[in-house]
Amino acid sequence: MSQESEPEYTEGDLRNTGMSLKHERTWDYELDRIVDAVEERDASTVGLQFPEGLKRRAPRVADDLRGILPEDVSVMISGKPCYGACDLDTYMMRRTDVFVHFGHSPMKESEKIIYVPLFSNVEVTPIMEESLSELSGPDEDGESQGDGEAVGRVGLVTTAQHMNKFDEMRSWLEERGYTVETRRGDERLTNEGQVLGCNYASADVDADQILYVGGGKFHPLGLAMEHPDKKVVIADPVNNVVTVADTEKFLKQRYAAVHKAMDAEEWGVIFCTKIGQGRWETAEEIVENNENAYLITMDEVTPDRLTNFGLDAYVNTGCPRITTDDGPQFKQPMLTPQEYRIAIGEEPLENLEFDTFHGTW
Amino acid sequence: MSQESEPEYTEGDLRNTGMSLKHERTWDYELDRIVDAVEERDASTVGLQFPEGLKRRAPRVADDLRGILPEDVSVMISGKPCYGACDLDTYMMRRTDVFVHFGHSPMKESEKIIYVPLFSNVEVTPIMEESLSELSGPDEDGESQGDGEAVGRVGLVTTAQHMNKFDEMRSWLEERGYTVETRRGDERLTNEGQVLGCNYASADVDADQILYVGGGKFHPLGLAMEHPDKKVVIADPVNNVVTVADTEKFLKQRYAAVHKAMDAEEWGVIFCTKIGQGRWETAEEIVENNENAYLITMDEVTPDRLTNFGLDAYVNTGCPRITTDDGPQFKQPMLTPQEYRIAIGEEPLENLEFDTFHGTW
Numbered sequence: 001m002s003q004e005s006e007p008e009y010t011e012g013d014l015r016n017t018g019m020s021l022k023h024e025r026t027w028d029y030e031l032d033r034i035v036d037a038v039e040e041r042d043a044s045t046v047g048l049q050f051p052e053g054l055k056r057r058a059p060r061v062a063d064d065l066r067g068i069l070p071e072d073v074s075v076m077i078s079g080k081p082c083y084g085a086c087d088l089d090t091y092m093m094r095r096t097d098v099f100v101h102f103g104h105s106p107m108k109e110s111e112k113i114i115y116v117p118l119f120s121n122v123e124v125t126p127i128m129e130e131s132l133s134e135l136s137g138p139d140e141d142g143e144s145q146g147d148g149e150a151v152g153r154v155g156l157v158t159t160a161q162h163m164n165k166f167d168e169m170r171s172w173l174e175e176r177g178y179t180v181e182t183r184r185g186d187e188r189l190t191n192e193g194q195v196l197g198c199n200y201a202s203a204d205v206d207a208d209q210i211l212y213v214g215g216g217k218f219h220p221l222g223l224a225m226e227h228p229d230k231k232v233v234i235a236d237p238v239n240n241v242v243t244v245a246d247t248e249k250f251l252k253q254r255y256a257a258v259h260k261a262m263d264a265e266e267w268g269v270i271f272c273t274k275i276g277q278g279r280w281e282t283a284e285e286i287v288e289n290n291e292n293a294y295l296i297t298m299d300e301v302t303p304d305r306l307t308n309f310g311l312d313a314y315v316n317t318g319c320p321r322i323t324t325d326d327g328p329q330f331k332q333p334m335l336t337p338q339e340y341r342i343a344i345g346e347e348p349l350e351n352l353e354f355d356t357f358h359g360t361w
Numbered sequence: 362m363s364q365e366s367e368p369e370y371t372e373g374d375l376r377n378t379g380m381s382l383k384h385e386r387t388w389d390y391e392l393d394r395i396v397d398a399v400e401e402r403d404a405s406t407v408g409l410q411f412p413e414g415l416k417r418r419a420p421r422v423a424d425d426l427r428g429i430l431p432e433d434v435s436v437m438i439s440g441k442p443c444y445g446a447c448d449l450d451t452y453m454m455r456r457t458d459v460f461v462h463f464g465h466s467p468m469k470e471s472e473k474i475i476y477v478p479l480f481s482n483v484e485v486t487p488i489m490e491e492s493l494s495e496l497s498g499p500d501e502d503g504e505s506q507g508d509g510e511a512v513g514r515v516g517l518v519t520t521a522q523h524m525n526k527f528d529e530m531r532s533w534l535e536e537r538g539y540t541v542e543t544r545r546g547d548e549r550l551t552n553e554g555q556v557l558g559c560n561y562a563s564a565d566v567d568a569d570q571i572l573y574v575g576g577g578k579f580h581p582l583g584l585a586m587e588h589p590d591k592k593v594v595i596a597d598p599v600n601n602v603v604t605v606a607d608t609e610k611f612l613k614q615r616y617a618a619v620h621k622a623m624d625a626e627e628w629g630v631i632f633c634t635k636i637g638q639g640r641w642e643t644a645e646e647i648v649e650n651n652e653n654a655y656l657i658t659m660d661e662v663t664p665d666r667l668t669n670f671g672l673d674a675y676v677n678t679g680c681p682r683i684t685t686d687d688g689p690q691f692k693q694p695m696l697t698p699q700e701y702r703i704a705i706g707e708e709p710l711e712n713l714e715f716d717t718f719h720g721t722w
Contacts, residue, residue, distance in 0.1 A: 047658075055669040059627060059655045066652075074645070079631065079659030079666055091634050092658055266420060270440065273452050284435070291427075294420045297408075297453055298440030300661075305440055308416040 027118040029061050031068065034100055037114060038069055043097030049078040049089045051103040054118070061102075081300060083319065084196065085160075086276025086357075088113065105160040105190040107276050108360040119164035122237045124213050125172050131235035131242045135209055138177035153179040155210040155230070157195045157203050157223070162214055162237070166193050169213055181205035186358055195219055197321045198357035200226040211235060212245075218325055220245040225354035253328065254339065254352060261333040261343040264313035267293040268306060272318025274299055275361050279317040282337050286315060290344070303330045315340040320355035388479040390422050392429065395461055398475060399430055404458030410439040410450045412464040415479070422463075442661060444680065445557065446521075447637025447718075449474065466521040466551040468637050469721040480525035483598045485574050486533050492596035492603045496570055499538035514540040516571040516591070518556045518564050518584070523575055523598070527554050530574055542566035547719055556580055558682045559718035561587040572596060573606075579686055581606040586715035614689065615700065615713060622694040622704040625674035628654040629667060633679025635660055636722050640678040643698050647676060651705070664691045676701040681716035 038046060046065065050058050058077045065075050076096070078089040085104035093099040093112055106115040138152025154173060158166055170193075173180050184192040185201025195202050195212070200223045203210050209231045212220040215238035224232040224245035232245035267290060271283040287295045293315075298305060301322050306314055314334045316323040327334050336355035341347045399407060407426065411419050419438045426436050437457070439450040446465035454460040460474055467476040499513025515534060519527055531554075534541050545553040546562025556563050556573070561584045564571050570592045573581040576599035585593040585606035593606035628651060632644040648656045654676075659666060662683050667675055675695045677684040688695050697716035702708045 052669055056671040058670060059629075059672060062655055074648070074656070076632070076656040076658055077670075079629075079657040079662075079670070081666065089658075091660075268440075271437070287435070294423055295435070295437040296440040297437055297450075299452075301440075305442065308413055309419060309438075309440070310417040311420060 027057075027121075028116075029064070029102070029118070030114075030116045031061075031064055033114055033116070034065060034098060035068055037098045038073055041097050044073055045096040046073060046075045046098045047078060047089070047092040047096035047100065048075065049080075049082055049092060049099070049101045051082050051084075054103050083321075084198075084276070085115070086198075086319070087274050088276070090275055103161075105163065105194065107188060107190070117160055117163065120161045120238070122162070124162060124165045124169055124235070124237045127235045127237045127240055127242060128169065128172060128211070128213065131211060131233050132176070134231075134233040134242060134244055135178075135211065138179070152177055153181060153207045153209075155181045155203055155205040155207040157182075157193050157200070157210060157212050159196075159214040159219060160190070160194060163191050163194060165213075166191070173211070179207075181207045188358055188360055195223060196357075197222060198319060198355075200354075200356060201358070203227055203230070209233065213237065215239060217243075217245075218321065221247065221250055222321075222324075222354050222356075225250065226356060250324070251352070254324070255349065257327055257333045257335060258339050258343050258349065258352070261313040261335055261339070264311075264333070264343070265292055266311045266313075267340070268296045268309055268311040268314040269293050270301055270306075270314060270316045270318055271295060271297045272299065272301065272316075273297055274318065277318040277357070278361065279337070279357075283315075283317040286317075286337070286340065306334075307331055313343070320357060323355065388418075388482075389477075390425070390463070390479070391475075391477045392422075392425060394475055394477070395426060395459060396429055398459045399434055402458050405434055406457040407434060407436045407459045408439060408450070408453040408457035408461065409436065410441075410443055410453060410460070410462045412443050412445075415464050444682075445559075445637070446476070447559075447635060447680070449636050451636055464522075466524065466555065468549060468551070478521055478524065481522045481599070483523070485523060485526050485530055485596070485598045488596045488598045488601055488603060489530065489533060489572070489574065492572060492594050493537070495592075495594040495603060495605055496539075496572065499540075513538055514542060514568045514570075516542045516564055516566040516568040518543075518554050518561070518571060518573050520557075520575040520580060521551070521555060524552050524555060526574075527552070534572070540568075542568045549719055549721055556584060557718075558583060559680060559716075561715075561717060562719070564588055564591070570594060574598065576600060578604075578606075579682065582608065582611055583682075583685075583715050583717075586611065587717055611685070612713070615685070616710065618688055618694045618696060619700050619704050619710065619713070622674040622696055622700070625672075625694070625704070626653055627672045627674075628701070629657045629670055629672040629675040630654050631662055631667075631675060631677045631679055632656060632658045633660065633662065633677075634658055635679065638679040638718070639722065640698070640718075644676075644678040647678075647698070647701065667695075668692055674704070681718060684716065 062075045078092050080089050085107035099112055100114045102116045103118045105117045135154055136151045170180050182193045183202055183205055188199050193202055197219055203223055211233050213235045215236055220232050220234045224247050234243045269283050269286045283295055287293045301318055313332050316334055317337055320336055323334050323336050342349055423436045439453050441450050446468035454473055462474055463477045464479045466478045496515055497512050531541050543554045544563055544566055549560050554563055558580055564584055572594050574596045576597055581593050581595045585608045595604045630644050630647045633639055648654045662679055674693050677695050678698055681697055684695050684697050703710055
C-alpha cells in the first residue's frame with residue numbers, strides 16, 4: 001500500500017463533522033488501487049473527487065499519482081462541491097477512464113467508481129473511556145437488571161471515517177461488560193454500525209442508549225431526533241469531548257420555520273439533481289397537489305439561488321442536512337417534505353420527525 | 362402570440378447588463394411555440410431555464426403554461442445559475458421532452474432546445490439621439506472627409522435583447538447621413554451586429570468608432586479592450602445614459618492580477634464543464650507544460666470553490682467574464698490563458714488583450 005508516512009496538521013476536515021480538526025491525521029489514499037485500475041483499463045484519464053475539507057490534499061495526491069503513472073495519463077481534480085457518497089461528480093465520472101471518490105464509503109458499488117474511504121488514524125478508546133460516565137453500565141457481574149431495562153446494553157454507531165476501528169470499539173465495550181447492539185441500517189449504508197448525516201437506521205437496535213463515536217455534532221443530533229426514545233452519548237475523538245445530544249434547540253428552530261411557512265402562498269419544491277439525493281416522487285406529489293407549488297431542479301441548493309425566484313417558502317426534497325443545518329441562512333423558510341405537510345395542515349405539528357434518506361439511486 | 366399585456370416593473374435584469382433596470386419592460390415568452398412543441402412531441406415534461414435576473418418571472422410563466430397545456434404535462438424550472446446561451450442546463454435538457462431556454466439568442470441551433478430570446482421593449486432612438494454628440498458625424502452633404510478617415514462612418518453593435526430593433530437603429534443612423542458598418546462576427550453569434558460578453562467579433566468592421574446600443578458597462582468595456590484602436594460610444598437605453606468606454610481602470614486591475622500571479626508556485630487550471638464554456642485544449646496544454654499546474658473541472662467558478670484547493674493562482678479557461686469581472690472577489694489571482702503566459706514569462710506584458718471566446722460546442 002502506498003501511504004503517507006509523515007503526520008501533518010490539516011486545515012480542514014470532512015464537512016460532515018462540522019468542526020475543524022485539532023488532531024493529527026494521515027490517510028491512506030490507496031494509490032496502488034488507482035494505478036492497477038489505470039493499467040487494467042489502459043486508461044488515459046483519471047478523475048479525482050474529494051470532499052470539501054480534503055480538497056486541499058488533492059494537488060498532493062495528483063502529484064504522487066503523476067509520479068507513478070505513465071506520462072501520457074492525465075490526472076484531473078473535481079472542483080465541484082462534494083458532501084457525501086451521494087454527491088458524485090457524474091460529469092467527471094462519465095468522462096474519465098478511472099474515477100476515484102475519496103473520503104466516503106460506497107453508497108452503491110459500481111465498476112465506474114473507485115471509492116477510497118480515507119479512514120481516520122485518531123485513537124478512539126481514550127474518549128470512549130470518558131464517555132462511560134454518561135452510559136448506564138453493566139453490573140459487576142455483567143448482567144442486566146431492573147424492570148426489563150437493559151443496563152449495560154448499548155447501541156454502537158460511528159461514521160465512515162472511523163469505521164476501521166469499529167471492531168476495536170465493540171471489543172473494548174464488551175471487555176468492560178457491555179452488551180453491544182449493532183446492525184447495518186439499510187442499503188444506503190455500506191457497513192454495520194455506520195451512520196450518515198441523512199440515515200441513522202443503524203441505530204435502530206434494541207438498546208435505550210446509543211454511543212456515537214465520531215466528530216461533530218450534526219450526526220448525533222440527527223440520530224437523537226430520529227430515535228427520541230434513546231439517550232445518545234457522543235464520544236468525539238477528533239475534538240476530544242463527550243456530550244449528550246440535545247434536540248431542544250434544534251426542534252425550536254424547526255418549529256419556527258414551519259410556523260413561518262404557514263403563511264406562504266407560493267412554494268418552490270426543490271428536486272436535487274445530485275445522483276444520490278433525488279426524491280422525484282416526493283417532489284412530484286407535492287407539485288401535483290398544490291397549484292401554487294413550482295418544481296425547481298438544481299444541484300447545489302444555496303440561499304442566492306432560491307432568492308432569485310421570489311417565492312414565499314421552499315420544500316427541499318434533496319439533502320435533509322441542507323434544510324436543517326443551513327436552513328437559518330436562507331431568507332425564506334425551507335422545510336423538509338414532512339414539515340411541508342405540517343405547514344399546510346395535513347399533519348399535526350407533534351408528528352415532526354427528522355428527515356432521513358433511504359435507498360441509493 | 363401569447364404575450365403579457367400589462368407593463369410592470371421588474372426587480373432584476375439579465376445578469377450580463379450589469380445594472381438594474383429602471384425602465385418598464387414586457388416580454389413575449391412565445392408560449393405558442395412551447396405549446397406547439399408539446400403537441401408535436403406528445404411531451405409529458407417541459408423544462409424552463411431563465412437567466413438570473415429573469416428567474417423571478419419563471420413561476421408566472423409556469424402558471425401561464427400550466428393553464429394552457431394538457432393537465433398531465435409537468436412543467437419544471439431550472440434552479441441552476443444561468444449566464445448565457447453558453448450555459449444550458451444540460452441535465453434538464455436531457456431529461457425533459459421540451460426544453461426552453463429564455464433570454465438569450467441561440468448559440469447553436471438544436472432540435473432539443475427552444476430558444477426564446479425575450480427582446481426588450483425599450484425605445485432606443487432617444488438615447489441614440491444623445492449619443493450623436495460623442496460620434497464624429499457626417500458632413501452636411503453626407504460625404505466622408507479628412508486624411509482617409511471615414512467621418513460619419515460608424516460601426517453598430519447591440520446585445521441579444523435589443524436585436525429586435527437593430528434595423529431601426531441602422532435606418533435611424535443612415536437617415537442622419539451616417540455610413541453604418543455591420544457584420545456577423547462568427548458562429549458563436551446568432552445575428553449581424555450582435556455582441557456577447559465574451560465575443561466582439563461583430564465590431565471588427567471598417568470604422569474608427571463603434572456605437573454600442575445596450576445596457577450595462579461590461580459589454581462595451583470588453584469591446585473597447587478587444588478593439589483598442591476604436592472609440593466605443595455607449596448608448597444605454599435601459600439606464601438612459603451615454604458614455605465612452607474607458608479601459609484604463611480595467612487594464613490596471615488586470616496588470617495587478619498578472620503581477621501578483623508572477624510569484625505563484627502552484628497553479629489551478631480551470632476547465633469549465635458548462636456546455637458552451639469549455640476550452641479543453643487550452644487547459645490541457647497548460648497542465649502538460651507545467652508540472653506545478655493542476656487541472657480542475659467545475660461548472661460554477663466561485664471564490665469558495667477555489668480557496669479550498671489552497672493553490673497560489675488560477676487560470677480560468679471558462680467564461681472570460683468570470684475572470685475579469687469577478688476576479689477581484691477571488692482571494693488568489695485568477696488569470697485568462699494569455700495572462701497566464703505573460704505571468705510565466707512566455708509573452709510580454711504589453712501584449713495583454715481581452716480574452717474572447719469563439720466557436721460553440
